[in-house]
Amino acid sequence: MKRDSRLSSVLHALLHMAEHDQPMTSETLAQCMTTNPVVVRRTMGLLREAGIVASARGPSGGWTITADLETLTLRDLHNALGEPAVFAIGNRNETPDCLVEQAVNAALHDAFAQAEALLLDHFAQITLATLARDFARRHAARRQTTPHPQE
Amino acid sequence: MKRDSRLSSVLHALLHMAEHDQPMTSETLAQCMTTNPVVVRRTMGLLREAGIVASARGPSGGWTITADLETLTLRDLHNALGEPAVFAIGNRNETPDCLVEQAVNAALHDAFAQAEALLLDHFAQITLATLARDFARRHAARRQTTPHPQE
DNA sequence: CCGAATCGTAATAAATGAAGTTACATGAAA
C-alpha cells in the first residue's frame, strides 16, 4: 500500500522554514526533502490556499510561513491537504445491496470512525511550535553526545 | 489511495459460509463477492494458515469454517491477513538522518500508534457471531418493510 | 526595458501495489 506522505513532507518543510529568516525556494526545499521542486510547489500551494504560507515570485522570492506556529496544528495541515483518507483498509463496496455486506460495512465503519476521531483529536493538540521545540531538544542532545560535529 | 479490502472481503465470505451447511466453492464465493475464484483462494488461504477455515479438494470440496464464531474476532482476521498497514498516511522516510525529520516522525508515530491500538482493540471486541446476529436483525427488518421481496 | 530568478500549472511519464486473469499442476471422490 502506497502511503500519502504529504503531511510528513510539509511538516518537514515548515520546520526548516521556521529556522530561516528569508524565504526558501521550492528548489531548496526540494533538496532538503529529496524530491522535486514542482512537487513542493504543488503541495505548498495547498497550504497557501489555507493561509498557512505565502509565496513570492521573482528573485529573492520563495516560501514563507504566515501562520502562528503556537496555534498551527497538525490537524490544520491535514485539513489544508484536503483531509486525505486516513486508512489503508476499507470496504470492498461502500453501497452494497447484499445485507451481509451491509452488516460488515456498518461494523467496520464504526471502528474506523472512532479511530479516525482519536487520531484527528491528537493532531489538533500538536502545534508546530511544540515540534520545533522537540527538534531543538534533539539538536541539543546530539551536540552533547557528539561534541564536535561537522556542521 | 487504493484501499486494501481483504478484511471486508473475508468477513463477507465467512458470514455467507456461516449460513451454509455444506462447503462453499471458491467459484460460489467469488460470485457472491463479484470477484475471481483465484482471488478467493489466495485470500482464504491466509485464513487457512491461521486455522480459521479449512479447504477440501475434489467433488463436494470447498471451504468450511473451523473456528468458533463466538470467539473469532475481526482482530484475528486482521492478524491472519498479515496485519496489513492500517494507515494510508505515513512518513516520507522512516529512518532519516535529518533531525527535523526525526522530530516530525516521532510526533506522527505516537499519534498513529494510539489510533491503531484503539482500532485493533475495537476489532478484538467484535466477534463473527455478533456480526451474524447483526445481519439477522437487518434481514428481519427488511422482511418487515418489504413484505414480499423476490428472494 | 532586459534578463535572470522564481513561482504556477498543465501535461505526461514512471512507479507502485492491489486486484484480476490465465494456465496448469495436484488431489479427492464417485
Next chain:
DNA sequence: TTTCATGTAACTTCATTTATTACGATTCGG
C-alpha cells in the same frame, strides 16, 4: 479414470501517487 475443486505461479490490468518536463507569468535588479 473422469470430473470437480483447490494450489500456485506468472502475468496483466487498473488506479493512484509521485516525479518529470515544459512553458507561461511575475518580480526584482540593473
